[in-house]
Amino acid sequence: MKPYVLIVEDEDALATLLEYNFDKEGYETAIAMDGEEALLLASERAPDLIVLDWMLPKLSGVEVCRRLRRRKETSKTPVIMLTARSDETDRITGLDFGADDYMIKPFSMPELFARTRALMRRAKPSLLEDIIRVGDVEVDSQAFRVKRNGETVHLGPTEFRLLDHFVRHPGRVFSREQLLDAVWGRDVYVEARTVDVHIGRLRKALKVSGKPDPIRTVRSAGYAFEAVE
Structure with missing residues (x-):
């Protein structure tokens, strides 16, 4: 069974690029364009990993992460937060609200997938076959x-x-x-x-x-x- 990744990104070009690359790497994907849609999709089917933008319409990525951590189904789901914010305080805020990792835009796809594999290996090792x-x-x-x-x-x-x-x-x-x-x-x-x-x-x-x-x-x-x- 393919690992299921929820991509939460309101920038069309980046969302499409992420979807293409995750599909190419053998993941199943879904895209949410705002914070409320992200919570809805996560409630319908718990993802194996969430790639979450900080700046989102309706609900911020930080608030989405906080709410996901309150839910039993997604309390331990790995979350990689994407943001243009490079300030140390912002990184600490994202991690304090439940993100497992933090990547600053622009980022490289190979690094994103290296971090994805590392998080998945810890959370659900059976889904990643080496x-x-x-x-x-x-x-x-x-x-x-x-x-x-x-x-x-x-x-x-x-x-x-x-x-x-x-x-x-x-x-x-x-x-x-x-x-x-x-x-x-x-x-x-x-x-x-x-x-x-x-x-x-x-x-x-x-x-x-x-x-x-x-x-x-x-x-x-x-x-x-x-x-x-």
């Missing part, structure tokens, strides 16, 4: 280790990110453009044929004599990773 197995391929995302058929596979950082993305979505076909967004990022210009080069390297590293290639080429569509026993 080791993912698809067929005879095993990926340890924390130790950066890969095995196929029980044997260690040595990968470069880009090939590892490609494989990690594939095993989180087994059987799904990804276009070259989708893989570029997921592995290299939207803000980095890389030619689509670069994907083919790294797919070739990943295939070579995963090759086992007498076993099929787990990476399937889908003509005119892209690539998919499938279980091979």
